[in-house]
Amino acid sequence: MPVNTIRWVNGKVRIIDQTRLPHKLIYRDIKDVQSMREAIKKLRVRGAPAIGVAGAFGVLLGIKNERPKNYREFKKKIDSAIKSLASSRPTAVNLFWALERMRRCAEGNAKRPLTQAKKLLLEEAFSIMKEDRDICRRMASFGAKLIKSGDRILTHCNAGGLATVDYGTALGALFKAKKEGKRIKVFVDETRPLLQGARLTTWELKREGIDVTLICDNMAASLMEKGLIDKVFVGADRIARNGDVANKIGTYNLAVLARYHKIPFYVVAPESTFDFRLSSGKKIPIEQRGEDEVREILGKKIAPKNIKVYNPAFDITPGRLVTAIVTEKGIFRRRRKGTFSDFHICTR
Amino acid sequence: MPVNTIRWVNGKVRIIDQTRLPHKLIYRDIKDVQSMREAIKKLRVRGAPAIGVAGAFGVLLGIKNERPKNYREFKKKIDSAIKSLASSRPTAVNLFWALERMRRCAEGNAKRPLTQAKKLLLEEAFSIMKEDRDICRRMASFGAKLIKSGDRILTHCNAGGLATVDYGTALGALFKAKKEGKRIKVFVDETRPLLQGARLTTWELKREGIDVTLICDNMAASLMEKGLIDKVFVGADRIARNGDVANKIGTYNLAVLARYHKIPFYVVAPESTFDFRLSSGKKIPIEQRGEDEVREILGKKIAPKNIKVYNPAFDITPGRLVTAIVTEKGIFRRRRKGTFSDFHICTR
Numbered sequence: 001m002p003v004n005t006i007r008w009v010n011g012k013v014r015i016i017d018q019t020r021l022p023h024k025l026i027y028r029d030i031k032d033v034q035s036m037r038e039a040i041k042k043l044r045v046r047g048a049p050a051i052g053v054a055g056a057f058g059v060l061l062g063i064k065n066e067r068p069k070n071y072r073e074f075k076k077k078i079d080s081a082i083k084s085l086a087s088s089r090p091t092a093v094n095l096f097w098a099l100e101r102m103r104r105c106a107e108g109n110a111k112r113p114l115t116q117a118k119k120l121l122l123e124e125a126f127s128i129m130k131e132d133r134d135i136c137r138r139m140a141s142f143g144a145k146l147i148k149s150g151d152r153i154l155t156h157c158n159a160g161g162l163a164t165v166d167y168g169t170a171l172g173a174l175f176k177a178k179k180e181g182k183r184i185k186v187f188v189d190e191t192r193p194l195l196q197g198a199r200l201t202t203w204e205l206k207r208e209g210i211d212v213t214l215i216c217d218n219m220a221a222s223l224m225e226k227g228l229i230d231k232v233f234v235g236a237d238r239i240a241r242n243g244d245v246a247n248k249i250g251t252y253n254l255a256v257l258a259r260y261h262k263i264p265f266y267v268v269a270p271e272s273t274f275d276f277r278l279s280s281g282k283k284i285p286i287e288q289r290g291e292d293e294v295r296e297i298l299g300k301k302i303a304p305k306n307i308k309v310y311n312p313a314f315d316i317t318p319g320r321l322v323t324a325i326v327t328e329k330g331i332f333r334r335r336r337k338g339t340f341s342d343f344h345i346c347t348r
Numbered sequence: 349m350p351v352n353t354i355r356w357v358n359g360k361v362r363i364i365d366q367t368r369l370p371h372k373l374i375y376r377d378i379k380d381v382q383s384m385r386e387a388i389k390k391l392r393v394r395g396a397p398a399i400g401v402a403g404a405f406g407v408l409l410g411i412k413n414e415r416p417k418n419y420r421e422f423k424k425k426i427d428s429a430i431k432s433l434a435s436s437r438p439t440a441v442n443l444f445w446a447l448e449r450m451r452r453c454a455e456g457n458a459k460r461p462l463t464q465a466k467k468l469l470l471e472e473a474f475s476i477m478k479e480d481r482d483i484c485r486r487m488a489s490f491g492a493k494l495i496k497s498g499d500r501i502l503t504h505c506n507a508g509g510l511a512t513v514d515y516g517t518a519l520g521a522l523f524k525a526k527k528e529g530k531r532i533k534v535f536v537d538e539t540r541p542l543l544q545g546a547r548l549t550t551w552e553l554k555r556e557g558i559d560v561t562l563i564c565d566n567m568a569a570s571l572m573e574k575g576l577i578d579k580v581f582v583g584a585d586r587i588a589r590n591g592d593v594a595n596k597i598g599t600y601n602l603a604v605l606a607r608y609h610k611i612p613f614y615v616v617a618p619e620s621t622f623d624f625r626l627s628s629g630k631k632i633p634i635e636q637r638g639e640d641e642v643r644e645i646l647g648k649k650i651a652p653k654n655i656k657v658y659n660p661a662f663d664i665t666p667g668r669l670v671t672a673i674v675t676e677k678g679i680f681r682r683r684r685k686g687t688f689s690d691f692h693i694c695t696r
Contacts, residue, residue, distance in 0.1 A: 022651065022652045023649065187658070189566070190540070190642070190650070190651070191566070192538070192540065192564035192565065192566060193564050195650050195651075198643075198650045198651040199650060199651065202651050202652055202655045203652050206652055206655065211656075212655065212656065213655075213656040213657065213658050214642055214643070214651050214655050214656065214657050214658075215642070215657070215658045215659075216540035216541050216565065216597070216598075216642055216659075217540065217564065217565045217566035218537070218539070218540060218565035218566070218597055218598025218601050219597055219598070219601075219658060219659075219660065219663075220601065221598075221600045221601035221604055221663065222597060222600060222601075222660060222663040223658065225600065225663075225664075249564070249566055249567055249570060250564075250566025250567070250569075252569045252570060252573065253566050253567075253568065253569035253570075253601070253605065256569055256604065256605055256608045257601065257604055257605075259608075260604045260607075260608065294538070294562055294563070294564055295546075295562070297645045297646070297648065297650070298645070298648045298650065299648070300645065300646045300647075300648050301371065302538070302543050302546045302547060302645070302646065303370065303538070303543075303546040303547065303550050303562050304370045304550055304551050304554055307550045307554065307560065307561075307562050308559075308560065308561040308562065309561065309562050309563070310535070310561050310562075310563045310567060310571065311563075311564075311567075312567065312570060315567075315569065315570040315573075316573075
């Protein structure tokens with residue numbers, strides 16, 4: 001049964017508070033833009049597609065109780081909500097993509113009565129949500145084609161239902177493979193510093209009855225060397241035109257290891273994750289997060305006070321290390337040589 | 349100022365309880381074999397050379413209050429202490445090497461009065477300790493030759509004073525480089541699951557005034573890709589005849605990343621770490637540790653209850669990924685081709 005990561009309930013956005021998992025499944029009603037910004041910043045709601053949808057509904061929170069006199073005032077409210085939400089996290093592009101759709105929807109309906117424009121904005125947010133549901137299922141079908149019965153799959157961070165509206169990107173492919181009757185065994189990187197693998201991915205996979213084993217991030221190479229990993233599946237936060245993939249810190253690490261051990265490395269992400277304006281991953285802004293995320297684990301201090309810390313939330317995996325990218329349009333495999341613009345679709 | 353990891357004080361072994369660092373520097377007096385076995389098992393004392401020395405003194409704890417009637421009884425006590433200590437941890441060979449020295453010392457003095465034999469055993473343990481001090485300083489001098497001013501060095505786990513009697517293997521080289529006036533910057537892998545990097549190595553480096561930055565294990569590749577790492581320095585728990593190195597889990601991971609990014613990968617370990625009986629690393633027994641070490645961090649649960657876990661304490665880095673091994677005899681570089689038996693000494 002899919003999770004309910006994000007819903008619109010009585011004019012509020014009901015999210016699963018992911019900081020409390022796996023110990024407690026708590027829903028939280030987000031009532032205004034500021035709280036949504038905070039929820040995204042603190043990773044209560046997280047995952048590139050999920051924060052896109054959360055952002056879209058966040059815009060609604062900014063106007064639902066407003067009675068603007070005219071379109072200009074209305075648009076000002078919307079722009080301010082968008083500006084605030086856009087400043088929550090810099091790397092995942094789906095957020096900006098969803099906010100841009102909301103802005104365009106407002107502008108495209110500038111001539112209509114404001115109550116109707118408001119209604120159309122709500123419909124747009126619902127469309128984004130519904131599309132995410134459909135897209136995840138389409139990606140899952142394509143992704144599952146890459147999985148054989150007996151496969152032992154490694155995944156990093158959380159690219160599951162909790163990272164989308166309800167089904168997942170990389171994990172969606174595993175759910176679908178399971179549904180098709182394929183036996184799979186999944187290894188999950190705990191994914192320091194915020195432990196999304198240990199806390200969220202193990203929880204989701206166990207919930208779906210999938211054979212899951214938790215490892216520390218530094219154990220992946222040991223498994224690969226023993227021949228215990230057949231494939232790596234991860235999600236993405238932003239993909240540049242040349243196929244470079246920004247994803248949770250540690251993804252690039254895995255991609256290098258996978259290449260060294262000749263293990264296919266698959267990225268599953270909706271088209272909204274592509275940023276075609278950027279020629280390479282070097283141009284993707286990487287969020288640097290607070291030092292205490294590394295110095296502490298769930299509030300426990302693990303290092304000397306004030307020790308210096310390096311804490312990028314994401315890294316860039318060059319397109320050349322990616323075997324294929326699965327989107328809702330199909331499986332894009334990289335040609336043997338050339339840049340990622342040479343990726344070609346091989347399954348539709 | 350070097351740490352005092354292990355001392356012999358009034359017929360007891362005084363160790364730093366490393367499970368309490370970095371928050372508390374607590375010394376613990378170990379009074380009998382069983383407590384020493386437990387201290388090694390629980391990593392209160394840890395690091396291949398350190399547990400060798402701890403094991404040697406542990407044998408003394410097994411006989412110091414005994415009044416055996418004859419050599420046979422005496423030897424039985426010693427063998428029983430050795431057996432118990434040898435079953436504490438399987439991978440680091442220095443423990444077996446030190447216990448073997450104690451056994452031989454007992455056997456070599458079988459004809460002497462027991463009080464004298466006892467005294468000679470204590471002297472043997474002191475020799476092992478003193479040799480470790482000297483060897484560490486010799487390794488440090490050789491290791492420092494590999495370090496240039498301005499180097500940014502990555503290290504994993506703890507190969508410092510806390511892993512030896514008082515000075516360190518890999519960290520010894522850094523201490524020495526600092527002493528020689530070289531400016532260095534050190535990045536430290538936190539080293540899950542037991543966080544020896546975050547807890548112990550940062551503490552030691554800070555104590556010596558070295559510029560230190562803590563990272564999560566999955567961030568190393570990101571630093572390497574940015575050109576921020578010039579060299580990797582690690583210790584070792586056992587080295588096979590062909591140059592394969594068993595060291596803390598995650599070391600092999602780093603070695604693959606270093607090779608991919610063309611970064612030299614150095615191992616610093618005393619000759620007692622070599623196990624010439626083993627033709628390759630495949631034959632080194634790898635300790636599997638408890639599942640809760642991964643499911644919990646310092647007592648905090650980070651994953652769903654009963655989730656399956658893979659938790660090897662060590663991995664094997666093939667000799668071909670090692671640029672050089674530094675021992676007390678010099679720097680052994682690998683020839684371009686061939687196995688590690690082709691390593692040749694290049695600095696004496």
